[in-house]
Amino acid sequence: MDDDIGKVSAALNELPGVAGRVSALRLKGGIATLVLDASGLAPEARSNFQHRIRTMLEAMPEVDQVRIALTEEKVHRTIIAVGSGKGGVGKSTLAANLAIALARAGRTVGLVDADIYGPSQPRIMGNEQRPDAVEKQIIPVDAHGVKMLSIGQLVEAGTALAWRGPMVTSALGQLMDGEWSDRDLMIVDLPPGTGDIQMSLVQKWRPAGAVIVSTPQDLALIDATRAIDLFRKMNVPVIGLVENMAGYACPHCGEISDPFGSGGAEAAAGTLGIPFLGRIPLSLSIREASDAGTPPAIGDGEEAALFSTLATKLLDQMKSLENRV
């Protein structure tokens, strides 16, 4: 008997993607009863998963009948990565305001500042409080209706982090595996470029999609294209491109100028075949509000409306991605 269950267990562990998901296994009178953890699997993947296991077990001489119970974490959490190819294009500003706009649209939103070497979310979101931890799990702090974690809350401000890849990945893990249990949407503010953090996030936490931020400038767009390419290669759908710092309205005379050019990102999105989510102007008030820890998305002005429109477009794109699966 023990031999039989040992064989079934070994066969299950050999099946790709199954190891670690079997939370209970019993074999009695030829009936194999399994409890499987299906957390994070889309409906189609879940039924394929169940089918593969059933087919394999039914072919074993030790098994006459298979009974499977699927369990999963209560909240299905969708992770959206916000990336850029180049630094300083406003990715953190966008991530913060988008997180707030999504929360105002009724989602329960978590914001992870994955820019381990240059965290800026505590300042932008106006909460530099050190988070508590329970049994080594960090409890995110509240900021403008969003819950947030950043390495900037854990290290002394202005301290340079001389960390190598594995330490950075482990810090990312601490943030991503914080107490997010009531959050249904996570916005991850990535560092610029295509390095260790991006790769770890994609491999371990499988974002449902990525938003790419670029200025209209050609150079930023070339870099943005690189970031898009990375996500595509790693099978993370690109939800869309946001153009930031487009069209500067002079606060004195109101004249609009385009210091970084105009329309470049929308044209590039068209060429690359990805949705264009919208354009955020270069505005003194956005910069001032970010520095003051009061992101414009919390207000009721024109800029809050822009971020709210972006959030709606993003949710629509997410829906169409889900329908495509």
Ligand SMILES: Nc1ncnc2c1ncn2[C@@H]1O[C@H](COP(=O)(O)OP(=O)(O)OP(=O)(O)O)[C@@H](O)[C@H]1O
């Ligand atoms: N639309 C905007 N109008 C005016 N200032 C902006 C705008 N977007 C961002 N900024 C300002 O530009 C600077 C860089 O923005 P931010 O930190 O969001 O960029 P980033 O791409 O995340 O940079 P990093 O590469 O450091 O992660 C900040 O001072 C921010 O306030």
